[in-house]
Amino acid sequence: MATESAGSLGREELIEAYRVMRTIRAFEERVHTEFASGELPGAVHLYAGQEAVAAGVCGALVEGDYIASTHRGHGHAIAKGCDIGAMMRELYGKAGGSCNGKGGSMHIADFERGMLGANGVAAGGAPLACGSALSAKVLGKSHVSVAFVGDGAANQGSFSESLNLATVWQLPVVFVVEDNFYAQATGTRYHLRGLDVARRAEAFGMPAVTVDGTDYFAVRDAAATAVERARSGGGPSLVECKAGRFFGHMEGFDQQGYRGAGEVDRLRAEQDCLVKFVTAAGLSTSETADVDVTVDAAVEVAVAEAKAAPSPELTELLTDVYVSY
Amino acid sequence: MTQPQRVLSYLEALNEALAQEMAADPSVVVFGEDNIGGTGCDGTLGHAWGPTRGLHNQFPDKVFDAPITEAAFVGAAVGAAATGLRPVADLLFVDFAGVCFDQILNQAAKLRYMVGGKAKVPMVLRAMWGTGMRRGAQHSQALYSMFTHIPGLKVVAPSNPVDAKGLMASAIQDDDPVIFFEHKLLYFGSRGVVPEERYTIPLGEAKVVREGGDVTIVAIGRMVNEALAAAEQLAADGVEAEVIDPRTLSPFDFDAVYTSVEKTSRLVVVDESNPRCSIATDIAGNVAENRFSALSSAVRTVTSPHAPVPFSPALEDAFPPNAGKIVDAVRSTLAASLSKAS
């Protein structure tokens, strides 16, 4: 696959990309064990395996750009620069969480970072990204909006309607479809008839490409092209990224018997985006080790602080329902 | 010799109702996301986690997995119901009614009326509801009041396995569209002795689950257990509460409530949904309008607050009604009673 950006990215950018992906991986692996120990509440959907998509896409964005995420949103949030301490507190439902504990994993948001929110409703973010793109267009700003959507969520009417609206209004939006081959326990071979979602974009007259979602550089190049098109007034695009998830659909819920024997082991052994990246980027062992140590320590601190943090005050039940009432 | 009594969970009772109705009537079909579980994958089938689990083994041609297309498959249930099938469609969380509301509000509910009675829509829409699982604002709502508001829909919310089975059978056999509310904490948390044979419980028939002469408590779904716990606490102080489980919200057995209020003169309604324009205010309003003279005290409602459901366990635990809040409401209605009741 094209590695245009492998050549054009400087050492610091490569290390930063590694740091982002490695942070997502460490965060998710840790959340997995925390959940298994019974300490962590809620519906938690892990992103491990798909890191190159969030990192590659957000790597092509600049400050002020927006993303609308999904129920599997930790990776998007981290790649967009959200604080993992606040995220971890949010996962534990604690005061000082990204949403002061009111949202949880499925609703992490940080508007200052352009992270418009994870979403509990399949494809719920696609129309929202059209909206933030409309804001930029009407307000004369150069901001681009990205909607992340799963393969399963791509079957929602709101997703098709968003593709249509974005082309008709020529919105500066990029739809990033993350095909991880499953919607819960239903395979894409069935629910998409094995066809690429990119073909649907073409039906709306929208440029679309399909890339290997475990290849950071492939994702980043495709995203950069789509983002540049949007920023320069060329309208919406779709980037479809294929990358399997390392964990079940949702923590504590999924025995994964629907997956083929050895599938996850093979994914981890052969399709690990981090391993591929280190090789392709030519990062040295000392370069990665420096990042690893810092990242692991930061995740450790995030968990310890989240556990120690107080719960929100009960008066919070009735705040934020309205601005004024 | 008597058979050992068979205990089922709420989830298993629903599964049995679906299986028995499918076996009895070949027009019953079941579909929704992961209702089989595993379609289009390399592993095994049978990964539905809810009440449809395993049905495909017995009825391979009658159970379907659906893509995430609620607007299409709920609408398809309406069309299929009007043309010879009895579909049982699965919304998973009732919150997802948001993406297919037109099919419920404007198609299912209105078709029969609009065509002058020339069609019927014998479908069931199953939906999980309620707080308590740390699922946050978009996966925890108690939206039955909204559906009860709509003429043409029937609304069922069982509180235990025996009712769940009998009401599901009635819902499937009913010729009108029924929204069937399954509380997510009851699936495994509510267990009981359930008859093995096929049976029905009529829609629109409330059940007095505890008798008492001092106050009537009407409670819905999971709140029935909270009301019973409250009644036990009150009994320790010599207050006898009568607890009524309406079981179906549309149609609603107002007579059962009126009869009880005539006896007790006091009413507390316990409803997990938000307080405004709710089933609680509906029951309170009807009693005020039709049995005002029987009341010795103002009707109290115990509901969740006018806010979305919070994620944080500390906040979520404080959100819905519970036995303590019910006891407080009963005490306040007793304290405020006019002398005529004593």
Ligand SMILES: Cc1ncc(C[n+]2csc(CCOP(=O)(O)OP(=O)(O)O)c2C)c(N)n1
């Ligand atoms: C409208 C709607 N229907 C159903 C669900 C329940 N649900 C949550 S995640 C999910 C599967 C989503 O699959 P996909 O979009 O491929 O994302 P992935 O989980 O694979 O990241 C489903 C069906 C939902 N959240 N919203």
Ligand SMILES: [Mg+2]
């Ligand atoms: Mg998927």
